[in-house]
Amino acid sequence: MTSRTLPDFPWDSLTDHAATARAHPGGVVDLSVGTPVDPVPEIVQRALASVAEVPGYPTVHGTPALRDAVVAALTRRFGTPDCDPAAVMPTIGSKELVAWLPTLLGIGPGDVVAIPALAYPTYEVGATLAGATTVRLEDGEAPPPGTRLVWLNSPSNPTGRVLDADALAKAVAAARAVGAVVASDECYLALPWTGEPASVLRDDVSGGDLTGLLAVHSLSKSSSLAGYRAAFVAGDGRIVGDLVQTRKHAGMIVPRPVQAAMIAALDDDEHVAVQRERYRARRDVLLPALTGAGFRVDHSEAGLYLWATRGEDAWDTVAWLAARGILAAPGTFYGPTGGRHVRIALTATDERIAAAVERLAG
Numbered sequence: 187m188t189s190r191t192l193p194d195f196p197w198d199s200l201t202d203h204a205a206t207a208r209a210h211p212g213g214v215v216d217l218s219v220g221t222p223v224d225p226v227p228e229i230v231q232r233a234l235a236s237v238a239e240v241p242g243y244p245t246v247h248g249t250p251a252l253r254d255a256v257v258a259a260l261t262r263r264f265g266t267p268d269c270d271p272a273a274v275m276p277t278i279g280s281k282e283l284v285a286w287l288p289t290l291l292g293i294g295p296g297d298v299v300a301i302p303a304l305a306y307p308t309y310e311v312g313a314t315l316a317g318a319t320t321v322r323l324e325d326g327e328a329p330p331p332g333t334r335l336v337w338l339n340s341p342s343n344p345t346g347r348v349l350d351a352d353a354l355a356k357a358v359a360a361a362r363a364v365g366a367v368v369a370s371d372e373c374y375l376a377l378p379w380t381g382e383p384a385s386v387l388r389d390d391v392s393g394g395d396l397t398g399l400l401a402v403h404s405l406s407k408s409s410s411l412a413g414y415r416a417a418f419v420a421g422d423g424r425i426v427g428d429l430v431q432t433r434k435h436a437g438m439i440v441p442r443p444v445q446a447a448m449i450a451a452l453d454d455d456e457h458v459a460v461q462r463e464r465y466r467a468r469r470d471v472l473l474p475a476l477t478g479a480g481f482r483v484d485h486s487e488a489g490l491y492l493w494a495t496r497g498e499d500a501w502d503t504v505a506w507l508a509a510r511g512i513l514a515a516p517g518t519f520y521g522p523t524g525g526r527h528v529r530i531a532l533t534a535t536d537e538r539i540a541a542a543v544e545r546l547a548g
């Protein structure tokens with residue numbers, strides 16, 4: 187396996203449009219990536235520093251206090267039943283887990299990994315790293331026989347589409363029917379706008395049985411901790427236990443200060459609400475500015491992105507926006523059916539979002 191086996195990194199192809207957007211007299215408004223811009227909460231910064239003097243190795247499984255904090259936060263924030271703390275494991279951001287989960291589950295050549303038709307690119311990267319075959323499924327489409335892993339992602343990146351508890355339960359049943367593990371990427375679950383996203387761990391989705399189910403969570407967006415690489419997985423205790431064993435051999439360990447920071451972030455819902463309202467305010471001005479400029483915004487019921495179209499080829503829309511100093515990602519980054527949409531992130535400062543709104547009006 188070398189990087190040659192993998193697709194080109196999608197964002198590299200935006201270079202020319204980025205140069206155009208940067209040349210705008212008012213500066214670029216970069217809405218092409220979902221990187222947080224708001225400050226890391228003080229309580230989290232203090233918790234990070236609080237264990238700076240601890241010299242020993244951290245554990246792959248995470249401190250008991252961290253796993254307890256995850257269980258409590260999942261229950262409080264998302265209405266999941268208390269899961270077994272042993273069935274929780276921190277990860278070094280969720281991207282590494284997404285990229286390595288198929289390999290860590292022993293999935294390989296001849297196996298199928300099912301991902302959403304329009305999806306975060308790393309699901310396919312993970313299947314490719316494992317040598318497995320990727321199939322893309324429309325919402326509601328059943329995975330084919332031979333599928334070992336089904337990725338769900340509600341709220342979706344890039345579309346902001348939400349699968350409610352009923353739709354998720356049906357997807358779980360379809361995966362179970364072919365014996366596949368379900369990994370539900372729930373990194374945008376704390377950012378609902380008009381939809382009602384649910385965790386796969388909820389009883390009305392799992393049927394009260396977490397066998398074969400994993401919920402993948404990240405603190406990158408909900409707590410603005412992308413720089414800390416702070417995430418976790420929870421669900422089927424047998425699978426999580428197996429992941430812990432393999433990751434011990436591979437040294438895939440969340441640093442101790444980050445584990446402490448995660449506890450502080452998980453124990454406090456206030457900063458999550460504050461961050462949510464920041465994104466809501468940005469969405470509230472950007473969405474009407476886009477529709478006013480002739481865009482149609484599809485889905486975008488939750489999460490950090492507006493899935494927008496001008497009814498033309500995505501690259502033409504990227505160019506149209508770049509001429510106004512706004513950088514967006516073409517829908518083709520996320521799958522072949524994204525060719526007429528662009529993904530516009532809400533992750534810019536209020537000042538930059540206001541600049542985008544002004545330019546869209548002009």
Ligand SMILES: Cc1ncc(COP(=O)(O)O)c(C=O)c1O
Nearest residue numbers: 220279280281306343404406417
């Ligand atoms: C759907 C989805 N999953 C996972 C990630 C990875 O996030 P992180 O590695 O910061 O936890 C992202 C990042 O944008 C994402 O959009």
